[in-house]
Amino acid sequence: MDRVDIKRLAEKLNLSTSTVSRAFRGNSDINPETKARILSMAKEFNYQPNHYASNLREKKSKTIAIIVPELANNFFSQAIHGIERVARDKGYHTLIYVTDDEYQKEVAFIDKLYNGRVDGIIMSASGEANDHQYLNRLGNKHIPLVFFDRVYDDINVPKVTTDDYESSFAATRHLIEVGCKKIAFLVVNKSLSIGNVRMQGYHDALKDAGIPYNTHLVIDCSNDYDENFDILSKALNEQHPDGILASVERLAISSYYVCHNLGIRIPDDIKIVSFSSLEIASLLNPALSTITQPAFDLGTNAAELLFRALESDAPVNDHLVLSSKLIPRTSSTGVKTHIGGKG
Amino acid sequence: MDRVDIKRLAEKLNLSTSTVSRAFRGNSDINPETKARILSMAKEFNYQPNHYASNLREKKSKTIAIIVPELANNFFSQAIHGIERVARDKGYHTLIYVTDDEYQKEVAFIDKLYNGRVDGIIMSASGEANDHQYLNRLGNKHIPLVFFDRVYDDINVPKVTTDDYESSFAATRHLIEVGCKKIAFLVVNKSLSIGNVRMQGYHDALKDAGIPYNTHLVIDCSNDYDENFDILSKALNEQHPDGILASVERLAISSYYVCHNLGIRIPDDIKIVSFSSLEIASLLNPALSTITQPAFDLGTNAAELLFRALESDAPVNDHLVLSSKLIPRTSSTGVKTHIGGKG
DNA sequence: TTGTATGCGTTATCAA
DNA sequence: TTGATAACGCATACAA
Numbered sequence: 133m134d135r136v137d138i139k140r141l142a143e144k145l146n147l148s149t150s151t152v153s154r155a156f157r158g159n160s161d162i163n164p165e166t167k168a169r170i171l172s173m174a175k176e177f178n179y180q181p182n183h184y185a186s187n188l189r190e191k192k193s194k195t196i197a198i199i200v201p202e203l204a205n206n207f208f209s210q211a212i213h214g215i216e217r218v219a220r221d222k223g224y225h226t227l228i229y230v231t232d233d234e235y236q237k238e239v240a241f242i243d244k245l246y247n248g249r250v251d252g253i254i255m256s257a258s259g260e261a262n263d264h265q266y267l268n269r270l271g272n273k274h275i276p277l278v279f280f281d282r283v284y285d286d287i288n289v290p291k292v293t294t295d296d297y298e299s300s301f302a303a304t305r306h307l308i309e310v311g312c313k314k315i316a317f318l319v320v321n322k323s324l325s326i327g328n329v330r331m332q333g334y335h336d337a338l339k340d341a342g343i344p345y346n347t348h349l350v351i352d353c354s355n356d357y358d359e360n361f362d363i364l365s366k367a368l369n370e371q372h373p374d375g376i377l378a379s380v381e382r383l384a385i386s387s388y389y390v391c392h393n394l395g396i397r398i399p400d401d402i403k404i405v406s407f408s409s410l411e412i413a414s415l416l417n418p419a420l421s422t423i424t425q426p427a428f429d430l431g432t433n434a435a436e437l438l439f440r441a442l443e444s445d446a447p448v449n450d451h452l453v454l455s456s457k458l459i460p461r462t463s464s465t466g467v468k469t470h471i472g473g474k475g
Numbered sequence: 476m477d478r479v480d481i482k483r484l485a486e487k488l489n490l491s492t493s494t495v496s497r498a499f500r501g502n503s504d505i506n507p508e509t510k511a512r513i514l515s516m517a518k519e520f521n522y523q524p525n526h527y528a529s530n531l532r533e534k535k536s537k538t539i540a541i542i543v544p545e546l547a548n549n550f551f552s553q554a555i556h557g558i559e560r561v562a563r564d565k566g567y568h569t570l571i572y573v574t575d576d577e578y579q580k581e582v583a584f585i586d587k588l589y590n591g592r593v594d595g596i597i598m599s600a601s602g603e604a605n606d607h608q609y610l611n612r613l614g615n616k617h618i619p620l621v622f623f624d625r626v627y628d629d630i631n632v633p634k635v636t637t638d639d640y641e642s643s644f645a646a647t648r649h650l651i652e653v654g655c656k657k658i659a660f661l662v663v664n665k666s667l668s669i670g671n672v673r674m675q676g677y678h679d680a681l682k683d684a685g686i687p688y689n690t691h692l693v694i695d696c697s698n699d700y701d702e703n704f705d706i707l708s709k710a711l712n713e714q715h716p717d718g719i720l721a722s723v724e725r726l727a728i729s730s731y732y733v734c735h736n737l738g739i740r741i742p743d744d745i746k747i748v749s750f751s752s753l754e755i756a757s758l759l760n761p762a763l764s765t766i767t768q769p770a771f772d773l774g775t776n777a778a779e780l781l782f783r784a785l786e787s788d789a790p791v792n793d794h795l796v797l798s799s800k801l802i803p804r805t806s807s808t809g810v811k812t813h814i815g816g817k818g
Numbered sequence: 819t820t821g822t823a824t825g826c827g828t829t830a831t832c833a834a
Numbered sequence: 835t836t837g838a839t840a841a842c843g844c845a846t847a848c849a850a
Contacts, residue, residue, distance in 0.1 A: 135616075137827060148837045153829060163835055178612060180590035184536065185827035187527040188842050195570075203559065204771075209552040216546065216573050225592075227538075228571045230559050247523035248843095249568075269521060273478075388758050415731050417760030428547075480843055491821045496845055506819055528843035531826050 136179045145173055156181055192251060195225040196438065199241055199255040201233045201282070206381065207409040207427045208256070211280060214431025215254055222439055224251075233355050235259035239266065246273055252438045257282040260323040276441035276448070280434040281425070283325050290437040292430050292452045296326055299423045299456040300333025301340075303377055303405045306421075308341045310464055312375030312403055316349045316367065318383040330379045330407070349373060353383055360386040368394060368402075375464075378406035384420060403464040407456075419461035419469060426454050479522045488516055499524055535594060538568040539781060542584055542598040544576045544625070549724065550752040550770045551599065554623060557774020558597055565782055567594075576698050578602035582609065589616055595781045600625040603666035619784035619791070623777040624768070626668050633780040635773050635795045639669055642766045642799040643676025644683075646720055646748045649764075651684045653807055655718030655746055659692045659710065661726040673722045673750070692716060696726055703729040711737060711745075718807075721749035727763060746807040750799075762804035762812060769797050 142149045147166065154162045155170035173179075187193045198215055200208045212228065219226045227250060231237040238258045245253060252275060264284045270277050271289075279291040307315050317334045319327045331350065338345050351367045353360045364386055367373075378384040384406030391398050398404055398418055405421040413420040433452055441448040462468055485492045490509065497505045498513035516522075530536045541558055543551045555571065562569045570593060574580040581601045588596060595618060607627045613620050614632075622634040650658050660677045662670045674693065681688050694710045696703045707729055710716075721727040727749030734741050741747055741761055748764040756763040776795055784791040805811055 138829095139827075149827090150829075150838080151836055153827095154836090157829080161835060166835085178586075178589060180587065182531070182827050183590050183592045184527045184530040185842090186829080188525070188531055188826090188844090189828045189830085191842075193527065203556040204549070204553045206547070210547045212571075213546040213573065216571065220573075226571050228555075228559065228569050230556065230563075243521075244523065246521060247526050249526045385755055385758070388755075392758075412728055412731075412759070415728070415735075415760060416755070416758050417762070419760070481845095482843075492843090493822080493845075494820055496843095497820090500845075504819060509819085525843050528826090529845080531828090531842090532844050532846085534826075 136177045137182065138179075141170065141173060141177070141179060145170060187248075191248065193225075193249065194223060195227060195250045196435075197227040197229060197241075197245055197250045197253045199229045199231065199238060199253065201231050201256060201258045203228075203230050206411065207281075207425065210409055210427035211256070211431035211434075214428040214433075215435045216431075218432050218435035218439070231258040233258050242267065242270070245275070246270070248273075250275065252276045252278070252442050254278045254280060254434050254438055256280050257284055257325065259284070260321070261285050261325045261328060276438060278434050278438045278441070280430050281326065285325065288449060290434075290441065290448050290450050290452075292434045292437065292454065294425045294430065294454050294456045296329045296456070297333040297336075299407070299458060300330040300377070300379075301337045302333075302458050303421075303423050304334045304337035305341065306458060306460060307375040307377060307403055307405060307464060308337070308343065310399075310403055310466070312373075313343070314346075314349065314371070314373045315343075315375035315377060316351055316371060316373035318351050318353055318364070318376060318378045318380075318387070320353050320355060320380055320383070322350075322352070327379055334377055353386075355382075357382075357386060361390060364390045365394065368396060374402055376402060376404045376406075378404065378408075381406055381408035381410060384408060388416070388420075398463050399466045403466075405458075405460075405464050413459070414461060414469070416463075418463050421461045421464035422459050423456050424459055425456045429454055479520045480525065481522075484513065484516055484520070484522060488513060530591075534591065536568075536592065537566060538570060538593045539778075540570040540572060540584075540588055540593045540596045542572045542574065542581060542596065544574050544599060544601045546571075546573050549754065550624075550768065553752055553770035554599070554774035554777075557771040557776075558778045559774075561775050561778035561782070574601040576601050585610065585613070588618070589613070591616075591618075593618065595619045595621070595785050597621045597623060597777050597781055599623050600627050600668065602627070603664070604628050604668045604671060619781055621777050621781045621784070623773050624669065628668065631792060633777075633784065633791050633793050633795075635777045635780065635797065637768045637773065637797050637799045639672045639799070640676040640679075642750070642801060643673040643720070643722075644680045645676075645801050646764075646766050647677045647680035648684065649801060649803060650718040650720065650746055650748060650807060651680070651686065653742075653746055653809070655716075656686070657689075657692065657714070657716045658686075658718035658720060659694055659714060659716035661694045661696055661707070661719060661721045661723075661730070663696050663698060663723055663726070665693075665695070670722055677720055696729075698725075700725075700729060704733060707733045708737065711739060717745055719745060719747045719749075721747065721751075724749055724751035724753060727751060731759070731763075741806050742809045746809075748801075748803075748807050756802070757804060757812070759806075761806050764804045764807035765802050766799050767802055768799045772797055 138149050138152050142152045155167045216226050229241045235258050267287050277289045283291045321327050408422040409427045413422045481492045481495050485495045498510045559569050572584045610630050620632045626634045664670050751765040752770045756765045
């Protein structure tokens, strides 16, 4: 009752191991009757082929890895959900690795995955946007890699992103249209792919509207809530912006806390728009205007690209760009939208 | 440059494969110099021992599985984060499986894991609270299992939960203290472990206060947002409760939407308290009173129990109970709390 | 300290 | 249609 393997089954059935093995593989020729006998016995003893032995033999792990900067984050948990859904449908297992936004951990994870541990990798990058030739070694090992959202531009692999530049441009223009003259841009790291592109959209929208670009209004934040609270308090006190474009959700949250704390009224004194996957943005006080990325779809698309690469010999190198949605709410419009519908 | 294995390294170094193998294992005797030579050559060729071959040989996968009902949920993503953190520190890999709250998927995942795919499993259950003897087969295979939050009472394995009964009791009493006379209890499935226990706390607190228990005030909801919107709209219209205790976060969110939609004012017309891991509960409109579970800690504790079981021969059977925190906010107190601090 | 030989559980090739 | 055998890459018992 302890360990059941193909050998034990074979003994019990007076068959060879090869015949038993055949019962579990779709293709090979085998007498339907003996196959049935084997399967029923397998069921009785709750036999499952040893995954590691199969992998070693077949050099396929039926496993993919997801590497993300963080987990407790609406965007990533939705994206992972999408990936997991596709992987499961394909009969694949999903390993998950969290870098805590530390580039070295990303490198360490990748290094460990060189050994055939996984058939493919889906990653949202933690490092800056350049110089990652080490990743090309994955290609040498024939382990496909797909990026989503946060990408390395110098790596030539399939990518799924959103129209960050356009969204950022549109959000900035929206803030200008509702009367903002001094719009701050909150960013975690300008060298990151998304930080960079989103800032460009902000920059160009200002230029387009004839508003001078002021570097003091680009606020460099961190990933730490406490630090951001201080950074933003200082920035709001010194610069007195009348609009905020937050390049990631967490910075909008911090802005809310800081404004509540300093008695700055949203949207009367300052209007806020943020990139955010928060499903309950409309329930915030005030309802937060968002640029909402299709996180789940990003995940499913990334997974599908990976499986295309896995299933075909031809190299897949698509760069898919999905559209985000700008949803103006009270925090920028001042209009108390009726929260109708079902959420 | 393609495939590097222990044999290739051995050839290049004029050594035997066993010597090369030894260089990567901590214990075995080996000349420090040759070890250094091997390691440097390994680094140059970017060699990583084949995980599947090692596993097959050692019958240890250095991998654990997490099975959860859903992913895009603050509670579970925080808990998973905790588990992943501990696993990574121990040098373990983490597989993730999402059941979408479907019991059959849970069974299917477990079945697949019988084959030695993982060394241990951490699970939050999707099924009802009884009759899961099939899980005991895992024990026969010496694959330890640890439950967190949603448990099966009839399975004798380590568990980590929160003080749900006490929290529910305290939250109900809180609602009574702020003047509620007709408190509705929102639950997804009374047969689930947590639904059951939380309802008991609610029930007993009413009894304790001399308020008659009314089955019409126990609202059976689903996992679907649209359905819940209809169920709750109907319930609020027919029963006119003046208080709500939501047993899971999602039901509080739906309640907010329904109240906004029906023009029911929170907290003037109805007061709300909810089990919730939402970090920005204080930014909602109105700020939501919560029973906040230590989700991350639940994860780390569950992982630590699993590793204890993995590392010792003695069976581990602890049931750890962590404390949740009742945080009254505007939605139940009516007091517009100053959102100070840093969030 | 190093090398030889064997087996982990599976599947593929070949022969029967 | 079935069986014997070798090999996947690694780690250990044992011999040298």
